[in-house]
Amino acid sequence: MIRSLKTGAMTTALLMAFAAPVAAKTISFTGLFEAENYPGGSSPFAEQPATLDVVIEIDTEVPSDMYQELPGNGSASEYSSAVTSFTYEAVGAGGASLGLWSVTDLVMVVVDAPVPNINTFILNSNTATGPAPLDTLFLLMEGDANIFSGSGLDQLTTQTLQAMHTGHLDLFTDVDGMGFGIRFAIDFDSIEVVDDMSPGDTPPSAVPLPASLPLVLAAFGALGLAKRRNKRA
Structure with a gap:
């Protein structure tokens, strides 16, 4: 029993004290309605x-599936599994939620x-799930070449994405040979990128560092107490 408690205390304390954060970026922004096209059908x-x-x-630790060098010391990288989550919610002119979508199998370039x-x-991606019939997504941001200095995921920051000058997000599908679609223009001022591994940021962890040291000391204390009890027995 004592040995089990001792091992459990040590394991818990060490895991919580030294748990490594997940290298990740979270990008959020707002799209502003620009246009819609529903020929021969009704809006969903x-x-x-x-x-x-x-x-x-x-x-951000997922490597690119394709890397290509471009003229002028440029480069292009394609990632098929770097995006772990992509969600978006449409809000109507009256303020009501019109649906929440979740997207998988995203290709990022x-x-x-x-x-x-x-x-x-x-x-x-063409695997968006949410209110029918829109099931395909295409997001594009463009800017001058001096914004990026490569094609790695570290280039995706609040500053670089806000510096882009053109951007839109299209939701569309094909029903009976007719294209249904809606376009949102990206509000670049609304873009925010939270990078868990940026210098100066405090990466999230199960227990903050100042609180983890007492956990480790408590575990070693429990180990010493168990040894004393064994000797007395």
Whole structure:
């Protein structure tokens, strides 16, 4: 019994004290309604959409599936499994929620192309789940080539994405040969990127560092107490 308590205390304290944070980025922004196209059909929304609130979570330790060098010391990288979560909620002009979508199997492309002077951030998926019939997503952000200095995931920061000058998020599908779709323009001022591994940031952990030391000491104290009890027995 004592040995079990001793081992459990040590394991719990050490795991909580030294648990490594997950390397991740969370990108959030608001899309502003720009246009819709429903030829021959009715809109799936109860009221006119107004905004789209987007949250993207990225595992920054996932390597690229494809890397290509471009002219002018540029590069392009493609990631098929770096996005761990992508959700967005449409809000109507009257303030009501029009639906919440979740997207999987996203392909992400980051391009730094000094020639022809453009940076590009793309996300594409046809597996969005939420209110029918929209099931396909295409996100595009573009800016001048001097914004990025490569095509790695470390380039995706609040400063770099807010510096982009063009961006939109399209939701669409194909029903009976007719394209249904809606476009939201990205509000670049609303972009926020939280990077758990940025210098100066405090990575999230199960127990803050100042509180973890007492846990470790308590575990060693429990170990010493168990030894004394064994000797007395």
